[in-house]
Amino acid sequence: MAGVLNDEVVLELIFRELDPRSLCQMEQVCHLWRDVAGSNRVWKEKVERLCRIRNMKPYLGRAEDWKTRYKQLTLGRLYPRVVPRAARPKTYEENLEALQPEPSSNFVELQVKKRTPIKEFIQSTTNRKYIIGNAYYMHTKSETIGLMKNILLRDKKTKQIYTGPAVRELLGLVRGRADWNIQPRSFDPRITDRFNIFVQSKSVGRMLVPRTQLLYKVS
Structure with missing residues (x-):
């Protein structure tokens, strides 16, 4: 050896x-x-x-x-970097088909009449304990919608609620795209004409906008 x-x-x-x-x-x-x-x-x-x-x-x-x-x-580069072929963006109709319906009975709809902190509003209106992440406020003004927030769509006529990854695809709020300064007019008019958009709140102090609706998940 x-x-x-x-x-x-x-x-x-x-x-x-x-x-x-x-x-x-x-x-x-x-x-x-x-x-x-x-x-x-x-x-x-x-x-x-x-x-x-x-x-x-x-x-x-x-x-x-x-x-x-x-x-x-x-x-130079010994092994060429493989660039994956970009997936074809789904059409508006394809994203509609992919929306996942959520039972409306899982939520209570609340009417916001005055500017109120979200936790205080939930507990005083429903007599339920406020659970962070269960409340969805109506999107009405310019704001940042981070990737960690869930988004719901509610059909204005049928009141059916939709969830799932296709919601973000439909709205264009996917990874790699800016999530700041999002205004209602930023979305395809076909979406805002048919749906109300509700954004998940992950805070206790968010001030709710008067004359809007809020969805609170109860099951």
Whole structure:
């Protein structure tokens, strides 16, 4: 075993002095030479030398080993990044079909008559304990609608409530798009003509807008 270790040490000292092309040739000789010539210790030194010349810091990045990193630095990107084909956006009709109906009995509808903090309003109106996340206020003015908030649609004629990922798709409030300064007129008129939009509240102090409705989930 000691002899093998000494052979490896000697080979490593020799291989460190070789140019990269010669190193690759040495890897073809035998298993031992392949392991030493392709080792991270040898190739990391090659990367460090190259980076000193280029006045940059040596780092492994996304490469699996230092030999791969050397190839990336000298040949450009070794493996082309696969860019997934963008999915075809769903049409308005397709998103309508994908909406998930929610039983209206799961909610109580409350009429907001004056400007009131949401927690106070729920507890005084329903005599129920206010649970954060169960209240949905009507969207009536410009605001930020974060990705963590659920959104409900309620059909103005049938009063049917809809939920699910298709709601955000329909409204265009999906990841990668701005979620700030969202106004009712920002949406497709076909949506606002047919539905009321209710946004989940995750606070206790939100001030409710008079002459609007609020949906509170009770089951």
